[in-house]
Amino acid sequence: MKRKVLYYVVFAVAAAGAAAGSWIASLGSPSAPASAPLPAQSPDVSAIGADLRTVLAAHRKIIVLTQDEAALSAEGREQARRVGQQLFHENQERIGKLEAALATLLASGKPTRFDAVGSLLDYVESGEGLYDADRLAFRETMQSLLALVAKDSSLPAIKLHKRISEDLDALAEIERNYEKEIRAVFGRFESRAIALKREKWDSYVAHLNTLYRRDDILKEYGVILAYPARPEPSEPPAPAAAAQAAIEKGEIFGKTLPKKTVVLTFDDGPHRRYSEEIAAILKQYNAPAVFFSVGRNIGSLDAQGKARLNGGADVMRRLKQSGYVLANHSFSHAQLSKQSGEGLRAEILNTDTLLKAVDPQRSALFRFPYGARNREAMQALESAQLTSVMWNIDSLDWADPVPSSIADRVLRSVDKEGRGIILFHDIHERTVKALPAILDRLVADGYQFAGWDGERFKVSGAAPPAPVARAAATGYANSWALVVGIDKYQKWPQLQYAVRDAEGVGQLLVQKFGFAPEHVITLKNEQATRSGILAAFHERLAHGNLQPNDRIFVFFAGHGATRKLSSGRDLGYIVPVDADPDRLATDAIPMTEIQNIAESLPAKHALFVMDACYSGLGLTRGAANASFLRDNAKRLGRQMLTAGGTDQLVSDGGPNGHSVFTWTLLQGLSGKADLNGDSLITGTELAAYVAPAVSSVSQQTPAFGSLPGSEGGEFVFELPEESEFLNTGTAQLSNDAIALNTKLDAQASAPAASVVVKDLQGGETRISAPAAVPVSNRQKAQRANDQGLLLYKEKQYAQAEAQFTEALRLRPNFALAANNLGFVFYKQERYAEAARWFENAVKMDPSRAIAYMNLGDAYARGGDRDKAKGAYKTYLELAPSGSGASYAKEQLGKM
Structure with missing residues (x-):
């Protein structure tokens, strides 16, 4: 006990x-x-x-x-x-x-x-x-x-x-x-x-x-603070002050940076885990940084003075490959103001030798441990042709154990200073946790991040990625998923669709949303025991893998059950493969345990999607906030969407062997749930699309809400930019899939509308899509093209034509949209119009082989054999081993 x-x-x-x-x-x-x-x-x-x-x-x-x-x-x-x-x-x-x-x-x-x-x-x-x-x-x-x-x-x-x-x-x-x-x-x-x-x-x-x-x-530690001195008349600098001023001459201080400019620096690494986690977060914000490393963390020198590198050097190499600056923080982190002679020089030069072994072009930057330096130390630095970099904003992450307090301190200091070099340490988890909130606020307030160009700190001329708010909303370090599907129950009725649903969701996460395959944990049938499911949460995710800036998506397809408690309250369960119907309380997993798991996961955002019907989980009410994307990165999010409530059966008549719920979910994630058109799908948007759509075509009433422990954060999917050039090999949906999608879309929420959905206690809650993130015309064009692809696959050619046309209005040189517009015409046997747009596509992007294939087909169908032969030959020159090579040769053989 x-x-x-x-x-x-x-x-x-x-x-x-x-x-x-x-x-x-x-x-x-x-x-x-x-x-x-x-x-x-x-x-x-x-x-x-x-x-x-x-x-x-x-x-x-x-x-x-x-x-x-x-x-x-x-x-x-x-x-x-x-x-x-x-x-x-x-x-x-x-x-x-x-x-x-x-x-x-x-x-x-x-x-x-x-x-x-x-x-x-x-x-x-x-x-x-x-x-x-x-x-x-x-x-x-x-x-x-x-x-x-x-x-x-x-x-x-x-x-x-x-x-x-x-x-x-x-x-x-x-x-x-x-x-x-x-x-x-x-x-x-x-x-x-x-x-x-x-x-x-x-x-x-x-x-x-x-x-x-x-x-x-x-x-x-040898320090006694003097009594506060009385104000004295101004006098010439004392000898000690003059000496300090001489030391500081030639050093780099944050106070000399332009207004609203900061430099991010990280001391004391490299750390086998946290350094690269910090680098991943910085990458989300396009923020440069300098990593001041302690030499003994990189390696040692042998008797001949040659570098012997260790695992820390591998971390340094990866930081360098990611574009970050490597710099010297002494060999042992000694207080160099108390060192002299060979010992002092060794602290500086030994680490310089190790850094050169890692990166021959290492920067000439040095940071004194504790900021402690004297005239001899500065002279030794000058002899080594290194430059001292100080700081004017200290995060105190080495002292403060609370991440939000660290963030608060840094932002207050930045507000006060207006510019500066910020001191962090890349050896603590609390720094990893504090960093996103700091970067979110700095970006929102218009601060720029300066990097070292070899001579000075300056802001890169490259434009920051647009929109800024998207980085705050989707700045996940890693994406994880637990996907469970059970058809072959041991003691419950067999199911037909659950494993296929799980496989479909897993494939979508990897292929469309970039989840690493090794981060998608899939449990099917006999693998999905009670202990197997809980072990996946506790052993494979919660401890040692999930990090504070990650997201996790959980999908369960199988039986759900509801048990009436003596208090009269319902308690819902998900049913593992080995559960006994007569031992529900001990063999199944109650939703209260899922709640506890959701709260214990160290990820930033979690979304649970349950293709099972049950009741008995009290959700907290959540409402959309027009400014949530700006703040989303610093708010924990724990959300759940379920297929239905008590005594309801999951409809398994969806296309391609999916349940209606999972088919609708997949359609939502394909882009239909982007209700405000900003290429982001939040958990709320997904529910606002799925819940009314499923209710309209089945006897199910999906439920949605935020789990206890959520702080208003939203799980966010960022729709990737589709790069598919439509061609004869592009698959379209089956007639039954198109028919169901037509019914589903009839119930889809308009961008500005709100919908009423069930909570899992049988009540109702109103949800609405968040305000759209501002996007550039280029992004609007991409979104229009992506919508056109969805419509083409549903054989809605007029609507697809309108979307591709809109994309070209927004971005006149958009070769992808030009090709796709041409193919909509081709599909409708409007070959002359198709050829014109394929011609435009190859002018915009002469290396795009598939557009030449399409152009050859359009010419051939339009009766211009000579031009068709030329287009097919160009395709073969560009893609002699391409998937369409045999087809092109076959067409040439007919001419």
């Missing part, structure tokens, strides 16, 4: 979250100091336990040093931050040694190793004197421990893995509780907002102030 304590604490905190006063106080006053000893163990475990307590002490001291900085003088803030950074880096080394000791323990093969680790977890979970905010100090160590345990397939290891996973879920909940305190005012950015809303955090800080004093921590 002991390992459950942390979870009980979390849920008690969540339940009392809205109450006045400190939620920490609800834990009870600590009766023992946090340094209370761990249970008696082997010397190795005792040493690890001591390291845990030291890690916690440093975590607490950093918070004490940096809290209430406004009360300090500028010099006091600088000294406190410098000591805090030193504590932080010492702690990073300590954590590294702690993880190495845990790895050695788990690899030892000792039969008591799991019990030993269990005793350490006892301390993290329920150690006397620990506050929940203290436990955040152990989060990254717990993540590493989870990965270490996962390497062992024994039963004790599996049990330990589950225990650590549960603890990580609880730590995520602790972080969310602190985030909620700030998120309530996030976006207002008034100077008093945080002070008014952080009473709970202040309770924790007040406790820390009973344990540590800032002055004592500073004194321990």
